[in-house]
Amino acid sequence: MASFPAPSSASDKKTGAAPAGFHGAFRQSMSWLHTWVGLVLGVVLYFMFVTGTTGYVKSHITRWMEPERGVLSEATAKQALPHSSEAMAEAAFAHGMKDVKEWKAFYLVWPVAGSTEQSYSAYGEGHAPAKEGEEAPSMDVKFDAATLALQSDNSTIRQTGGGDALYAMHYNLHYMPENPIKIGDYSIAWPTLIVGSATIFMLIAIITGIVVHKKIFADFFTFRPGKGQRSWLDAHNLSSVLALPFMIAITYSGLIFYTYEYMPSVKAATYGLSEEANKAFEKERGELYQIAQLERAGIAAPPIAPSAPLAKAREVWGKEPQWIDYYNAGDANARIVVWAASMQGALSGEGYQTLMFDGVTGALLPTPAAATASNPAKTIGDVMIAIHEGHFAGPALRWLMLVMGASGAAMIATGLVLWTAKRKQKLKVGERVDLGIAFVDRSNVGIIAGLLIAIGVYFWANRLLPVGMEGRGDWEMHCLFIAWGVMMAHALLRPTIRSWTEQWSIAALVFGLLPVLNAFTTDIHLGRTLLVPLAEQDLSLASFDLVSLALGAVFAALAARGWRRREAGNTARTTQTQNTTIRMEPAE
């Protein structure tokens, strides 16, 4: 472990490094913090950035992973959905009320017109269980927007985690236990704790990185390839500085997401930490979903069908509602909240429009004062969450956010490599690499290239696992982690330069051949999605194959560079051996 830097040293004077005194010492301290904070949680952060970034295109990924849905031409996608929102809501609500007589909360979300999503979701949370020892009823299902049939009943569509499972890994860390850690009334889930710690470290690394980086403007566009450690530093600076506003926004907004889990004391001091205290807090904050949850009357009352509130909302807003919440459906105190989102408004705190209805009579109710009152803190929170999720962004901006997310992943990856490159550069000829540095150096390959390969394997698994396999979606994810484990083992067992080259070669094959595999196993290949007349193209599906090809090309270029360097190294060694032999000959 490196020691904390001295405020000033004689070597500073010799090398002409940062001046001694407060500023020099401060920058050195920040540099130390930046280095170690980045290294310790770099793996988690890289994992979070790579998987989280896929979230911007998760609907494209899910569509590709459900090939049975077929091609949806741009022309068809622009048309209205085959069924009205009323019809979709009616079908899902009827399904929800079939076996459960009363829902504590019931939510329906359907795709907006023009979206390429072809399914819609229904979630239900029941009241207390019917019998002691049983769990309260719950529901989390998807319906086919075209047929209105329950998707799980539709055996023609393969079971897959899709883009959602890939994206969700960046905050649930997949295999982490869901049971929270409890300290008195306070509880926090393990993944939330780890992700939160990593995010705070990331924010520290960004701020200290800005302090350390003396020449932000002078080095703004500087990248000097083929210069060893210098090149890694340039790449690290470039990837961080160019996407700096995005990095700050995404990291800070990530923390805002779980504000009250990370900083419970402010809320606890006034309201307490119990579930009831939380409800009281959210009601006062003006959260309509909490305000609309009245106490149960305990009197059964048939809930109103969703058509009338939806029609009324459309009439009031002049646009399509996007989702509907039922609270206490089946009870006399039922409430309905209809929502519409405004994409651009999300960044000015006007992201949602809401209307509240009586869930039995269907009467439009006045919006409670708490929900309409000016609340700057809530507005900032809402804007931060909108920034993090990118819900405000249209398709083009989402692709650009993918580029910025990739920049973030590149920044972390280059930072990890830079740590070992710096230390290896300091070695004298013939000096052995320290075991710790060697471990980090080798595992970097498995972490950086290995994770990308593993994600590629996730897509291969989607195509190669039997369609009717039990737990298919789970096994896609198991394949991802098995592949990552294998790549980690490979990286630890092989010399670093070789493992980089080999893993980039594998990555090039995995991604480059993905469109080929797709063409052999489905009929949603580029021949059907891109190489057809313009009106029949499905650019959402085609983009997946095209990005795979582009990634394959980038990885192939990295692999080719590695192979060339190995060849050059071999040639140099051979020449050196020959020269040595020639010099040895006279002596013999």
Place this chain on the structure above:
Amino acid sequence: MSGVVGFGLSLAAFAALALSQAKHKRHALQGVSTVISSKAWLFQPLGWVLLAAATLWCVTAYQFGYGLAVLAAAATLAGWLVAMLLAYKPIAVSGSFLAGIGLAALAFLATGIG
């Protein structure tokens, strides 16, 4: 199309700012008229003005918050492009300045027509 205007202006701005830096100017302005080379100091204020124009355009074409998000995305892409050109094809940077201006002008016209 408004986003493309922002991207074009950002590209031209970053190319101008890169050309104003002594360490990039030498490689990037090889073979370019010495008259232009001698006036390279003008690129710095020009770059900042273009960047300000890109910001102003984005926040007026869209709402303030959304405009800033579009600008950040467009500027990131433009910045990467200029950096990669400087690393691998520095002679093309002056061309990217003109391309950025041209793209912004075309997109601006298309926005007006639309």
